[in-house]
Amino acid sequence: xxxxxxxxxxxxxxxxxxxxxxxxxxxxxxxxxxxxxxxxxxxxxxxxxxxxxxxxxxxxxxxxxxxxxxxxxxxxxxxxxxxxxxxxxxxxxxxxxxxxxxxxxxxxxxxxxxxxxxxxxxxxxxxxxxxxxxxxxxxxxxxxxxxxxxxxxxxxxxxxxxxxxxxxxxxxxxxxxxxxxxxxxxxxxxxxxxxxxxxxxxxxxxxxxxxxxxxxxxxxxxxxxxxxxxxxxxxxxxxxxxxxxxxxxxxxxxxxxxxxxxxxxxxxxxxxxxxxxxxxxxxxxxxxxxxxxxxxxxxxxxxxxxxxxxxxxxxxxxxx
Amino acid sequence: xxxxxxxxxxxxxxxxxxxxxxxxxxxxxxxxxxxxxxxxxxxxxxxxxxxxxxxxxxxxxxxxxxxxxxxxxxxxxxxxxxxxxxxxxxxxxxxxxxxxxxxxxxxxxxxxxxxxxxxxxxxxxxxxxxxxxxxxxxxxxxxxxxxxxxxxxxxxxxxxxxxxxxxxxxxxxxxxxxxxxxxxxxxxxxxxxxxxxxxxxxxxxxxxxxxxxxxxxxxxxxxxxxxxxxxxxxxxxxxxxxxxxxxxxxxxxxxxxxxxxxxxxxxxxxxxxxxxxxxxxxxxxxxxxxxxxxxxxxxxxxxxxxxxxxxxxxxxxxxxxxxxxxxxxxxxxxxxxxxxxxxxxxxxxxxxxxxxxxxxxxxxx
Amino acid sequence: xxxxxxxxxxxxxxxxxxxxxxxxxxxxxxxxxxxxxxxxxxxxxxxxxxxxxxxxxxxxxxxxxxxxxxxxxxxxxxxxxxxxxxxxxxxxxxxxxxxxxxxxxxxxxxxxxxxxxxxxxxxxxxxxxxxxxxxxxxxxxxxxxxxxxxxxxxxxxxxxxxxxxxxxxxxxxxxxxxxxxxxxxxxxxxxxxxxxxxxxxxxxxxxxxxxxxxxxxxxxxxxxxxxxxxxxxxxxxxxxxxxxxxxxxxxxxxxxxxxxxxxxxxxxxxxxxxxxx
Numbered sequence: 001x002x003x004x005x006x007x008x009x010x011x012x013x014x015x016x017x018x019x020x021x022x023x024x025x026x027x028x029x030x031x032x033x034x035x036x037x038x039x040x041x042x043x044x045x046x047x048x049x050x051x052x053x054x055x056x057x058x059x060x061x062x063x064x065x066x067x068x069x070x071x072x073x074x075x076x077x078x079x080x081x082x083x084x085x086x087x088x089x090x091x092x093x094x095x096x097x098x099x100x101x102x103x104x105x106x107x108x109x110x111x112x113x114x115x116x117x118x119x120x121x122x123x124x125x126x127x128x129x130x131x132x133x134x135x136x137x138x139x140x141x142x143x144x145x146x147x148x149x150x151x152x153x154x155x156x157x158x159x160x161x162x163x164x165x166x167x168x169x170x171x172x173x174x175x176x177x178x179x180x181x182x183x184x185x186x187x188x189x190x191x192x193x194x195x196x197x198x199x200x201x202x203x204x205x206x207x208x209x210x211x212x213x214x215x216x217x218x219x220x221x222x223x224x225x226x227x228x229x230x231x232x233x234x235x236x237x238x239x240x241x242x243x244x245x246x247x248x249x250x251x252x253x254x255x256x257x258x259x260x261x262x263x264x265x266x267x268x269x270x271x272x273x274x275x276x277x278x279x280x281x282x283x284x285x286x287x288x289x290x291x292x293x294x295x296x297x298x299x300x301x302x303x304x305x306x307x308x309x310x311x312x313x314x315x316x317x318x319x320x
Numbered sequence: 321x322x323x324x325x326x327x328x329x330x331x332x333x334x335x336x337x338x339x340x341x342x343x344x345x346x347x348x349x350x351x352x353x354x355x356x357x358x359x360x361x362x363x364x365x366x367x368x369x370x371x372x373x374x375x376x377x378x379x380x381x382x383x384x385x386x387x388x389x390x391x392x393x394x395x396x397x398x399x400x401x402x403x404x405x406x407x408x409x410x411x412x413x414x415x416x417x418x419x420x421x422x423x424x425x426x427x428x429x430x431x432x433x434x435x436x437x438x439x440x441x442x443x444x445x446x447x448x449x450x451x452x453x454x455x456x457x458x459x460x461x462x463x464x465x466x467x468x469x470x471x472x473x474x475x476x477x478x479x480x481x482x483x484x485x486x487x488x489x490x491x492x493x494x495x496x497x498x499x500x501x502x503x504x505x506x507x508x509x510x511x512x513x514x515x516x517x518x519x520x521x522x523x524x525x526x527x528x529x530x531x532x533x534x535x536x537x538x539x540x541x542x543x544x545x546x547x548x549x550x551x552x553x554x555x556x557x558x559x560x561x562x563x564x565x566x567x568x569x570x571x572x573x574x575x576x577x578x579x580x581x582x583x584x585x586x587x588x589x590x591x592x593x594x595x596x597x598x599x600x601x602x603x604x605x606x607x608x609x610x611x612x613x614x615x616x617x618x619x620x621x622x623x624x625x626x627x628x629x630x631x632x633x634x635x636x637x638x639x640x641x642x643x644x645x646x647x648x649x650x651x652x653x654x655x656x657x658x659x660x661x662x663x664x665x666x667x668x669x670x671x672x673x674x675x676x677x678x679x680x681x682x683x684x685x
Numbered sequence: 686x687x688x689x690x691x692x693x694x695x696x697x698x699x700x701x702x703x704x705x706x707x708x709x710x711x712x713x714x715x716x717x718x719x720x721x722x723x724x725x726x727x728x729x730x731x732x733x734x735x736x737x738x739x740x741x742x743x744x745x746x747x748x749x750x751x752x753x754x755x756x757x758x759x760x761x762x763x764x765x766x767x768x769x770x771x772x773x774x775x776x777x778x779x780x781x782x783x784x785x786x787x788x789x790x791x792x793x794x795x796x797x798x799x800x801x802x803x804x805x806x807x808x809x810x811x812x813x814x815x816x817x818x819x820x821x822x823x824x825x826x827x828x829x830x831x832x833x834x835x836x837x838x839x840x841x842x843x844x845x846x847x848x849x850x851x852x853x854x855x856x857x858x859x860x861x862x863x864x865x866x867x868x869x870x871x872x873x874x875x876x877x878x879x880x881x882x883x884x885x886x887x888x889x890x891x892x893x894x895x896x897x898x899x900x901x902x903x904x905x906x907x908x909x910x911x912x913x914x915x916x917x918x919x920x921x922x923x924x925x926x927x928x929x930x931x932x933x934x935x936x937x938x939x940x941x942x943x944x945x946x947x948x949x950x951x952x953x954x955x956x957x958x959x960x961x962x
Binding site: 041044050054127130133152153163202226229258262274278291294295297298 | 708711716779792808814891899913917941944955
Binding site: 221222237239 | 371372373393394395398399400402403404405406407408409410419420423424451453467471
């Protein structure tokens with residue numbers, strides 16, 4: 001998606017006047033290019049290429065705790081990972097399931113909700129500027145503070161929500177929201193929606209604002225209802241942007257670990273495979289297992305995102 | 321089919337900016353009315369108020385006998401063609417035309433009949449399955465018009481529909497729109513900044529500037545009897561020539577002092593001025609380029625200096641100066657008139673326009 | 686704008702949006718109110734207004750925690766990290782957008798592939814690498830931030846593509862060097878992109894939690910985000926919540942103020958950098 005977007009930009013902006021170093025001025029320009037690119041390329045080679053290759057290598061190795069060296073271990077790590085997932089050892093099974101629930105949450109809940117919000121706000125309803133500004137707040141405040149304030153609100157004692165329920169005479173509904181396996185995951189999901197709409201809203205609002213005014217007016221003269229306008233005009237018009245935010249959300253689902261880590265420490269059935277990777281590394285030494293999990297998730301993520309992209313592209317073809 | 325009445329219509333933005341001021345207009349059933357004026361004159365705003373896309377700040381709008389100020393656009397039984405066509409990019413030509421009917425829950429067969437029929441009228445049957453971006457500008461324009469036709473509205477609104485087309489196509493489409501009006505036999509309101517379009521299309525044209533209507537009349541009347549200097553200058557290319565002169569009234573006789581000459585006016589003018597009790601005053605003299613003839617030197621002729629002569633083929637335009645005033649002359653083609661030549665001209669005094677110098681109002685009105 | 690909402694729909698939308706907006710703001714107000722209370726007052730009633738506006742909690746938050754040193758670390762890290770990242774990204778983007786040479790396309794492709802790969806899986810080798818190279822500290826963090834091939838580069842790239850090369854040619858004719866042309870002419874012309882990228886980058890680095898939480902092992906040298914998190918963990922045993930509340934307010938206030946002042950610019954920046962996750 002992003003890739004094709006960018007190549008589009010590239011084709012559009014073919015700059016014929018760019019300096020051709022081969023023919024035109026030379027050694028000085030060459031030197032300049034080398035100096036300018038040396039650091040970024042080296043950085044990429046180390047932190048992107050090397051790290052990814054090394055992850056692949058590690059996934060077939062194990063740390064020898066006595067020598068501190070990695071040794072070849074074949075597919076041991078992968079077998080261990082699959083066993084843990086199937087048997088739900090150390091909640092690996094739940095973590096695996098949760099990653100896919102997150103995929104569903106990001107793609108099927110947050111994006112559609114954001115789209116509705118962006119559409120409503122595009123009507124310049126009273127206070128729309130205020131709403132836009134407030135909805136975006138989660139994006140400028142550290143996730144540490146956000147999750148902290150969230151857990152204050154849902155704290156078992158003195159927490160906002162339980163207090164409110166008690167005052168409303170609904171004491172039987174109060175619970176240890178983030179410490180109860182029955183509610184913790186749902187609560188973390190609600191947090192993600194609560195904090196996640198603002199960014200998508202901004203991007204989608206930008207796209208909706210670019211729909212030619214005459215198209216909406218023409219539809220208005222056709223006697224369209226708001227629902228029809230949303231379905232038949234707005235969604236097709238901003239579909240490329242919907243694709244972008246959906247793909248971003250889908251990719252992000254495979255990396256989620258901070259939200260459960262900060263809200264519940266990954267307990268009460270809220271962990272994800274990405275969080276497991278972090279825990280294994282920080283707990284000291286299961287580099288092989290962590291890397292195998294990383295590679296597995298990258299592969300599964302790639303497959304899932306490709307399927308979603310295929311579905312989105314089919315629609316896009318119909319509409320363009 | 322509907323008459324439209326605009327009564328004391330005002331459009332104000334933020335209480336200060338007045339886009340349209342005290343607009344009164346009666347549009348007859350089946351009339352083709354053109355709103356014309358320079359950009360920012362309020363013509364589009366007026367059209368959008370009729371459509372219901374802009375709220376009316378003050379005044380009353382009637383379609384037939386019904387007051388529609390607060391009626392939603394969709395219930396006004398109008399269709400509008402937008403300047404940039406406003407086609408839905410994700411729908412085929414067929415769906416673009418059918419969309420408004422589907423919204424109105426019309427039966428599939430009826431929709432199909434109407435779309436096919438409109439497509440035939442406009443000659444776009446082959447393109448029904450295409451998306452708008454696969455069409456040329458002219459074809460898109462037809463689809464946009466087709467979308468209005470299928471709705472079979474009482475009133476057709478068109479907002480500069482031809483301004484995105486090239487000159488040749490514009491001429492073609494202009495004739496087609498005229499034919500369409502004859503064929504559909506409904507009321508058309510057409511907005512343009514192009515006076516040629518206004519003159520060729522309108523049964524009557526409404527000339528606006530700065531939110532105010534300056535004249536409403538048939539093209540012929542607007543051309544021959546412009547109500548003021550603005551209208552006189554706006555309608556007609558090349559523009560009317562304007563000079564300063566003086567109107568004298570002595571003993572029930574009227575004459576004009578111009579460039580050292582004294583010109584007696586025709587009886588028609590004198591009668592008119594007498595009846596209106598016109599006084600001596602400074603005037604702006606308006607002479608259309610075709611009301612100037614090149615003559616031999618005589619007592620009544622003026623000598624002018626040729627700056628440039630533009631050969632148009634069947635005619636020529638001579639840009640010249642009389643004293644320091646620019647003057648454009650339209651004449652039949654002559655190859656002997658060149659830059660820096662001196663020629664003699666005379667004005668057709670029976671076709672001259674006289675405006676009050678201060679107010680710009682035509683003295684004959 | 687298109688079709689307006691009917692009254693009931695509009696009312697429903699306003700009510701829901703107000704409720705949502707309130708849920709985003711109210712917790713902070715609640716934290717603010719309770720930050721003025723004494724601990725026992727807080728336990729007695731979390732809803733009432735404080736008896737008096739007592740800044741003791743704030744004084745304690747500043748004195749007993751390392752708040753000021755957290756701020757110092759965060760500010761320094763954000764400035765250095767942002768400047769390095771912006772300059773690296775702009776420089777790389779400029780070269781790739783404006784100079785033709787063998788490998789140009791390859792390097793651009795590398796950058797794109799780079800940010801399409803999900804990175805959390807690579808933590809193990811990164812961890813080992815930083816330990817082995819002695820970068821397991823704030824310098825490692827700076828090195829990590831100083832990337833020139835991320836999404837910021839793509840934003841700059843599309844901007845530089847749009848700037849006409851004739852400005853540079855005019856300068857070359859006047860005898861300017863390649864570097865001068867970049868630094869004095871082309872980079873200033875990408876001002877809009879620079880502002881957008883700077884805003885996004887600064888906010889991201891200021892708020893970054895994960896990497897600093899691993900690399901900054903010295904408790905004196907932590908960022909605001911990391912420091913607050915460890916405060917939160919400590920509070921679970923100390924139960925002096927009101928001090929933590931004060932710390933939260935102190936930590937949030939600068940961000941909120943900056944957001945209120947530069948709200949439009951920040952939103953525009955994020956919109957320009959829309960690709961950025």
